[in-house]
Amino acid sequence: MGVQGLADGFLAGFNTADQAVSRNRELGLRDAAQQQQIKDSERNYGLAKDQVDWRKETDDRDHKYKAQRDSASDEQWNKNYGLAQANQRTANASLGLRAEEINMRKNEFNYQRSQAERQQRMQEEMPVVQTLYKQIETTGQVDPELFGQISKDxxxxxxxxxxxxxxxxxxxxxxxxxxxxxxxxxxxxxxxxxxxxxxxxxxxxxxxxxxxxxxxxxxxxxxxxxxxxxxxxxxxxxxxxxxxxxxxxxxxxxxxxxxxxxxxxxxxxxxxxxxxxxxxxxxxxxxxxxxxxxxxxxxxMVNPPDKAAMRQESEGYRKELLDIGKDEGKQLAALNKDGAMMDEKQLSSARQEIKNNSEQRRQQASELYGVGGGRSSQNQPGIDPAELEAFVGEYQKEFGEAPDLSSPQDQQFFIAWKQKQLQQMKEHSPSAQPGTTQSNSALDSNTAQQLRGLKRINGSIPR
Structure with a gap:
């Protein structure tokens, strides 16, 4: 029992010592592990810190590069945008100028077309005008139907x-x-x-x-x-x-x-x-x-006669006069156009023949339809060849070209010139007096001045 107790005591002591040693060893191992863990943590922290710093530096560099690139891109974009705006403004201005040019051409075309249509209408009415004026010259009467065919403008x-x-x-x-x-x-x-x-x-x-x-x-x-x-x-x-x-x-x-x-x-x-x-x-x-x-x-015109007295020629007579006037105008126009190779005597003879034929046709039409009164074609002939030759000669001398008697302007010009000639002839008509030659010379010297005046008058008449 004593030995057993001693053995148990030794065992208990050994166990206690062993446990103490084991605890110390465990504590040492635990302390070493803890120290290693601290070292690992410090190393990992350092690595993580270095990585964060590196990323920060990289991010800063990338941010600066991106900012510079964005700034350059913005600058380039602004330049391109400004250039695009300038091009757009130029295009808009060109488009505006083009549209304005088109409008101007359109207005010019419309004006020319309107003027051409109006001129065509005036030309179509010219035979009526000529017939009416001729009727006034030959009969002293006015045909209201012919008068009504002339446009107010x-x-x-x-x-x-x-x-x-x-x-x-x-x-x-x-x-x-x-x-x-x-x-x-x-x-x-x-x-x-x-x-x-x-x-x-x-x-x-x-x-x-x-x-x-x-x-x-x-x-x-x-x-x-x-x-x-x-x-x-x-x-x-x-x-x-x-x-x-x-x-x-x-x-x-x-x-x-x-x-x-x-x-x-x-x-x-x-x-x-x-x-x-x-x-x-x-x-x-x-x-x-x-x-x-x-x-x-x-x-x-001012005091028209009664209804019976206003009765004019029949429709056939009016048509006959219109046809005669058209034929006469065409023949004179063709003669003026194609008579460049003819001398003045031949031209005068040809014109006189056309006039005589037209007057003969008018006289025949008057006799056929029984129209008369007022002034007859014998008392008031159409165009005197001598007057026409004088007019053409003075016109060519003054303006360097022959008049176009198919033109309404030159026809009205000739009528006005003829009136001035008649008026001045009346003023200088003391025949068989010593001053007659001098008066006629003065009359001839004023012809060019009359032509210029009449040309100015006709040029100022609205068309």
């Missing part, structure tokens, strides 16, 4: 030049225009507007019977309602009073082409010099055409 419409009303207009113009120019009377004085309404009739009376697109009403008539002056004082801007078919009225500006088309939106501006020239030309034409030998015609 025709510059050669007789109502503009013949009659007491036209004479009164010119007298009113001569009295009132000096006051207008001095500022004493307004352009919009009723008397001025009434007189100018006749002067500007070829411009005002265009495109009657059109439909106004704004109101949908048919235009019945137009008259001058207002005269405006541009700010620089160089242009006259007419305003119109338009009367519709239902009797209503409206104030409208006079457009470039005088139409109701919506595209015709350019306000007409007449240069002040042209305006004054038209006034002077109108007054001179009225004075030239209302000569005493036309008193019968003036009377028939």
């Amino acid at each position: 025709n510059p050669l419409n007789p109502s503009r030049f013949f009659g007491q009303e036209a004479i009164n207009n010119v007298m009113e113009i001569n009295q009132i225009m000096p006051k207008v120019l001095s500022g004493e009377v307004s352009y919009n004085d009723p008397k001025v507007l009434k007189a100018m309404n006749t002067v500007l009739a070829p411009h005002i009376q265009r495109n009657i019977d059109e439909v106004d697109p704004e109101s949908g009403k048919k235009i019945k008539s137009k008259e001058l309602g207002h005269i405006g002056i541009s700010e620089d004082g160089k242009f006259v801007i007419p305003g119109l009073k338009v009367t519709y078919s239902d009797g209503s009225t409206a104030n409208k500006p006079m457009t470039q082409f005088g139409s109701a088309d919506v595209s015709d939106n350019q306000v007409a501006k007449i240069p002040i010099d042209q305006f004054m020239n038209q006034i002077r030309g109108y007054g001179q034409m009225v004075g030239q055409l209302n000569q005493p030998d036309r008193a019968k015609f003036i009377g028939s």
Whole structure:
């Protein structure tokens, strides 16, 4: 029992010592492991810190590079955008100029087409005008049907030049225009507007019977309602009073082409010099055409006879006169065009033959239809070859070219020249007097001056 107790005591002590040693060893191992763990943690921390620093440095470098690249890209984009805007503005400007050019060409085309159509209409009416004037010369009477076929905007419409009303207009113009120019009377004085309404009739009376697109009403008539002056004082801007078919009225500006088309939106501006020239030309034409030998015609226009007396030739006679006038005009035009190789004597003979044939046809038509009265073709022949030769010679001497008697302008020119010649012949007619030769010489020396004056007058007549 004692030995057993001793052994148990030794074993207990050994176990205790062993346990203590084991605990110390475990503590040492644990401490070593902890120290190793600390070292590993410190190493890992250092590595992680280095990696974070490296990433930070890399990110900073990448950020700076990206910022520089973005700045360069923005700068380049701004340059490209600015260049694109400049190109767009240039393209827009070019497009605007192109559109403006197209509009100008369109307006020019429309104007030329309108003028060509109007000129064609004037040319088609010319045989009627010639027939009417010829009838006045031969019979002293007016055919209302022929008169009605002449457009109101025709510059050669007789109502503009013949009659007491036209004479009164010119007298009113001569009295009132000096006051207008001095500022004493307004352009919009009723008397001025009434007189100018006749002067500007070829411009005002265009495109009657059109439909106004704004109101949908048919235009019945137009008259001058207002005269405006541009700010620089160089242009006259007419305003119109338009009367519709239902009797209503409206104030409208006079457009470039005088139409109701919506595209015709350019306000007409007449240069002040042209305006004054038209006034002077109108007054001179009225004075030239209302000569005493036309008193019968003036009377028939102002105070027409009764219905029975106004009866004119039959429809067949009117058609015959129109055909004769057309044939005569074509033959004279062809002779003027193709007669370059003929001398003056041959030309004169050919013209006289054409005139004689035409006069013979008119006389036959008058006898056939029983039309007479007034002045006959024998008492009032058409064109005297001697007068025509003198006119052509002076015209060529003054202007360097032959007149075109198929042209309405040169026909009216010849009529006015003939009237001046007759007037001056009457003034210098003391025959068998010593001063006769001197008077005739003075008359011949004034011919060129008359031609220039008449050319200016005809050039100022609106067409």
